[in-house]
């Protein structure tokens with residue numbers, strides 16, 4: 001990696017103190033993510049994927065090691081609006097329209113009303129929801145709601161997009177479609193994306209690198225560089241190159257799995 005990493009973790013530890021004793025959510029995590037990369041995190045429940053994303057977003061504080069985001073501490077990066085965050089559930093406010101939901105972070109940040117409106121229109125267009133700004137969340141399908149939540153995360157045009165299993169609750173066909181759309185959006189915007197998933201095909205289809213993690217303690221067990229081209233039609237999933245990467249991810253997951 002030539003340029004300075006956008007996200008850099010070194011010997012990162014996070015131990016939660018619980019009533020049942022310490023939980024080692026992250027142990028010795030070393031990872032550099034470069035500008036414009038699409039990095040997926042995959043691993044069994046409890047391996048620390050969400051915790052790692054939350055550390056980047058300054059929602060959790062590591063207990064050891066170092067972590068920088070755009071060369072700053074996560075807290076400084078949060079204040080500098082370095083990233084947008086997409087949660088597992090769309091989490092849209094039901095009493096606000098779609099555009100109203102997308103504008104909300106901009107309102108909080110004090111953008112002018114005209115700027116709010118222009119930005120909301122632009123990002124709704126980016127996620128293919130132009131014309132839906134006046135609808136309420138309940139009037140949209142689950143996939144459209146999740147697209148609206150991506151638009152909200154894009155609204156202040158941060159260079160980094162952190163996505164925690166954003167499509168986990170959607171059916172396979174909708175998920176395929178959103179995967180394709182997300183790749184197009186990534187190609188168009190050049191953003192750096194950190195993406196948590198449980199799905200091997202999703203990780204392989206989307207990523208330039210796949211980080212395989214295992215629990216107890218949560219750590220990185222493999223980092224796989226994707227040989228796939230940037231341009232990826234859905235049927236790339238049937239090619240030998242795709243299946244080979246998927247196989248390596250599966251082997252990595254199997255090696256770190258506790259089966260309990």
Ligand SMILES: Nc1ncnc2c1ncn2[C@@H]1O[C@H](COP(=O)(O)OP(=O)(O)OP(=O)(O)O)[C@@H](O)[C@H]1O
Nearest residue numbers: 016018023025044045046047048049050051052218
């Ligand atoms: N606030 C907390 N207090 C105590 N333990 C926590 C806390 N947050 C997470 N943990 C524990 O840390 C470990 C890692 O959790 P994390 O949610 O990061 O895993 P994950 O890989 O994202 O799992 P999943 O795939 O189920 O979302 C788990 O054992 C979890 O129970």
